[in-house]
Amino acid sequence: MTYVVTESCIKCKYMDCVEVCPVDCFYVGENMLVIHPDECIDCGVCEPECPAEAILPDSDDKAAAFAELNRTYAAEWPNITRKGDAPADADEWKDKPGKMALFDPAPGKP
Template identity: 85%
Template sequence: MTYVVTENCIKCKFMDCVEVCPVDCFYVGANFLVIHPDECIDCGVCEPECPAEAIFPDSDDKTADWLELNRTYAAQWPNITRKGEPPADAEEWKGKPGKKDLLDPAPGKA
């Protein structure tokens, strides 16, 4: 089992989750984070740290469309091990639905 980052992270990217991950399995895109499913140890410490409530166990129905997306981008984006600055407008995007089309496939900066 693994944890999965979902749509709520898009354009929020708060990164609080990165600081608590004991195995550094987060990868960063321009406006989204992903968890590498083969590196995640299913400890769950990241889930309650996410202010955008974007992280769920892969057993949750909300992750169906997101697990493979996390796997794909984890292979393309740089690993991130420290919390960076969230986007200036992150709070404005927090909780907004329908953000999947806004996901930027470009890698972020670790």
């Protein structure tokens, strides 16, 4: 089992999870983060740190659709090991559903 970043992260990208990850398995895109499934040790410390509740175990039905997205973009985006600044409008996007159409495949800046 591993953890997966889901659609709730899009346009929020709070990055609180990055600070607690003991294996630095987060990768940063322009408007969301992903977890590299081969690097995640399934410790679960990131899940409660996410204000947007975007991190779920891959066994959760809501996470299944995002497992491949995490794998794909973890191989393309830069690794992030320190918390950065969330977007200025992150709180406005936090609880909005249906954000997948806003997903940006561009890499972010670590």
